[in-house]
Amino acid sequence: MQTISKKDIPEELTVTIEKLSNLGLGIAKIDGYVIFIEGACPGDTARIRIGKKNKNYAFAKVLEVIKPSDHRTTPFCPMQKICGACQLQFIDYDYQLELKKEIVIDTMHSICGNDNIEVRDVIPSPQTKEYRHKIQYPVSETKDSKRILAGYYRQNSHEIVNIKYCPVQPAYCDEIIEFIRRKASECKVSGYTEKIHTGDLRHIVIRTSQYNNKSLVILVMNSKKLLDKYKLLAEKIFTELENIAGVGINYNDNKTNLILGEKTEILFGDDYIEEKLCDKIFKIGAKTFFQVNPSSADNIFKYIKEYIHKNYKSPVILDAYAGITAFGISLADIAQKVVSVEEVKESVSLAKEIAKENGLANLEINHMDAGKFFEQEVQNGRRYDITILDPPRKGCSRESLDYALKLTKSDIIYVSCNPATLARDLKYLMEKGCKAEFIQPFDMFPHTYHIENVAILHIGN
Ligand SMILES: C[S@@+](CC[C@H](N)C(=O)[O-])C[C@H]1O[C@@H](n2cnc3c(N)ncnc32)[C@H](O)[C@@H]1O
Numbered sequence: 001m002q003t004i005s006k007k008d009i010p011e012e013l014t015v016t017i018e019k020l021s022n023l024g025l026g027i028a029k030i031d032g033y034v035i036f037i038e039g040a041c042p043g044d045t046a047r048i049r050i051g052k053k054n055k056n057y058a059f060a061k062v063l064e065v066i067k068p069s070d071h072r073t074t075p076f077c078p079m080q081k082i083c084g085a086c087q088l089q090f091i092d093y094d095y096q097l098e099l100k101k102e103i104v105i106d107t108m109h110s111i112c113g114n115d116n117i118e119v120r121d122v123i124p125s126p127q128t129k130e131y132r133h134k135i136q137y138p139v140s141e142t143k144d145s146k147r148i149l150a151g152y153y154r155q156n157s158h159e160i161v162n163i164k165y166c167p168v169q170p171a172y173c174d175e176i177i178e179f180i181r182r183k184a185s186e187c188k189v190s191g192y193t194e195k196i197h198t199g200d201l202r203h204i205v206i207r208t209s210q211y212n213n214k215s216l217v218i219l220v221m222n223s224k225k226l227l228d229k230y231k232l233l234a235e236k237i238f239t240e241l242e243n244i245a246g247v248g249i250n251y252n253d254n255k256t257n258l259i260l261g262e263k264t265e266i267l268f269g270d271d272y273i274e275e276k277l278c279d280k281i282f283k284i285g286a287k288t289f290f291q292v293n294p295s296s297a298d299n300i301f302k303y304i305k306e307y308i309h310k311n312y313k314s315p316v317i318l319d320a321y322a323g324i325t326a327f328g329i330s331l332a333d334i335a336q337k338v339v340s341v342e343e344v345k346e347s348v349s350l351a352k353e354i355a356k357e358n359g360l361a362n363l364e365i366n367h368m369d370a371g372k373f374f375e376q377e378v379q380n381g382r383r384y385d386i387t388i389l390d391p392p393r394k395g396c397s398r399e400s401l402d403y404a405l406k407l408t409k410s411d412i413i414y415v416s417c418n419p420a421t422l423a424r425d426l427k428y429l430m431e432k433g434c435k436a437e438f439i440q441p442f443d444m445f446p447h448t449y450h451i452e453n454v455a456i457l458h459i460g461n
Contacts, residue, residue: 002032006053009033014066017044020099022107022419024087024449025059035060038155039081041091042099043069071095076129077167084155086168086447097122097443100451104419104441111423114430117455118438123303126295128446132169134292135206136259137177141191141199148181148191150204158194168447170208172243176215179241180204180233187233192222200230202252203259207284210294211276214245218264218286222253231267238268246270248286260287272350277301278330282354288347289323291452296444300454301330303440304413307456308386309334311411315385318377318407320370325351325363327388327415332360339384341366341373374403388413395421401428405459414455417444422453433460 015028017040026040028048034057037048045067048060065072075081075089088096105119125131137150140160151163165174184191184201192199203220217237221230226249234247246269252261264271264286272283275294278301284290291297304327308315314336319328322340324347332338332355340363342348348367355363366373370391387408389396395418396404404412412434416422426436437456444452 002056004031004033006033006055006058009035009050009053009058012047012049012063014045014047017042017046017069019106020088020103020449022103022449033057037062039090041069041072041095043071077165079161079163079166082154083152083161083163085152085166087449089447093124093128093446096446097124100443100449101441103449104439104451104453107419107423108426108439111420112427112430114427114436117426117436120438120440122441122443122451123296123299125293125443125446126299127293129167130170131293131295131446132166133208133210133294134290135166135169135173135177135204135208137163137204139191139201139204140193146185146190148184148201150177150181150191170213172213172215173206173208176206176217176237176241176244177204180217180219180237183233183236183240187229187236189229189233197222197255200227203250205250205259205286207273207286207290209245209273209275209284211274211281214243214273216245216270216273216284216286217247218250218260219247220250220252220259220261224251224253226265226267234267244269245273250286277326278305280329280354280358282324282326282329283350284324285346285350287344288350289344290326291444293444296442296452297326300415300442300444300452301326303442304388304415304454305331305334307413312385315410316383318384318387319390320374320387320404321390321392322351322365323347323390324354325365327390328363328365329354329358329360332358332363335362337362337364339364339366341368341370343367343369371397371400371403374400374407378403378406383407383409385409386411386413388415390415391421393418393421395425398428401425401432405429405432405434408459410459412457412459414457416453416455417450419451419453422455426455426457429457434458435460 017026019027025036047064051059073092149162151161190199192202205218208215248266250264319340322342325340328338328340434457442452
């Protein structure tokens, strides 16, 4: 219960941090009034300065850690405080996992209103460094010397931190980025200036395979058409660097925060990299969704496969929001039939290629909006033993959940990268009679507040 109003909260005060918020901020409470504190670890006693105040909560920054939590550690990246990407690197890894589990429990309590769902211990990422296999660096240039800048945005800003070394991504990516910094200037390719929408190179997107270390490099240009200088830069990347699977140009001259424009043209090499998961080789393109941490993704695929293998004999499975049909393809050998649905054409084409190369005859891959597909399946009277739902961060619509319930005979396996929308959707499914068996969290994004969850639900009919 809050018994204090915002005007009574002093500008500076000493607090003890109780918890971590779902966005990785430390939480302290003063008579029920909540303060979210950047860079604070549960267990810290710290002097803080209050920033923006609202009726029930405020934001604050740490002025001084008076008594550090036992779980504070020295970040292994020298840029941790400046770059906004690894918010939790100052907390030891085991404690990060405990905190993430707590975040899932708290979210289930506050949004789903349910304290009875078993939340299991977080399965750690097999790698805590060099795990991030997809990189999207915004690019700009210095005002006077026109040097290319590429890196992540400083926290809460669009100012680029020029990152030369990032320990959470494969070291080879640093080399590729450094090469592009030098060669772009030589090729007269300028960096983008967001404020006035001028310049050439807006983003560098790299996907690197954990399986064979090859990289697909996409240069996002502020242009509608291919210029000779872009082609020259792409050629240099492909011919002068080793292990480059392909190099392409994406055209994006819109005033938008979206990284990729509609059209991508591969100028040299392949339009995909290969990745090995559950003993199968997958193809991943520039526009296809794929988890950034392949070894942790592999853990999820194996976990779900084991669960299904243990509980079903030859089930019929629906893989919805399928991407490159990674679930469907990895489950095909223990299923009677797998049907998948995905709306991105490039992902569907790659999935069909992989299915064909692996001779998977019991796989049906559909290119369609999942909601429309569900509706069509209900009308056709087709039903599935298991439905896997792996929607984007916004979760599923109520309509889609209603259809999923009608389509599924036994289990819904809900895979989610957003505990808040997972909790909302579980609440709805449970109101409709589903029983949530357990939630298994996986750490896909070490040192960040993000957490991936697999929820197992039984249909109540
Ligand atoms: C979180 S990803 C999961 C992909 C895949 N299950 C995997 O693990 O690689 C969500 C996928 O849903 C797709 N998607 C988003 N909205 C969709 C919709 N309305 N209908 C079909 N697919 C959709 C996205 O393109 C993306 O591939």
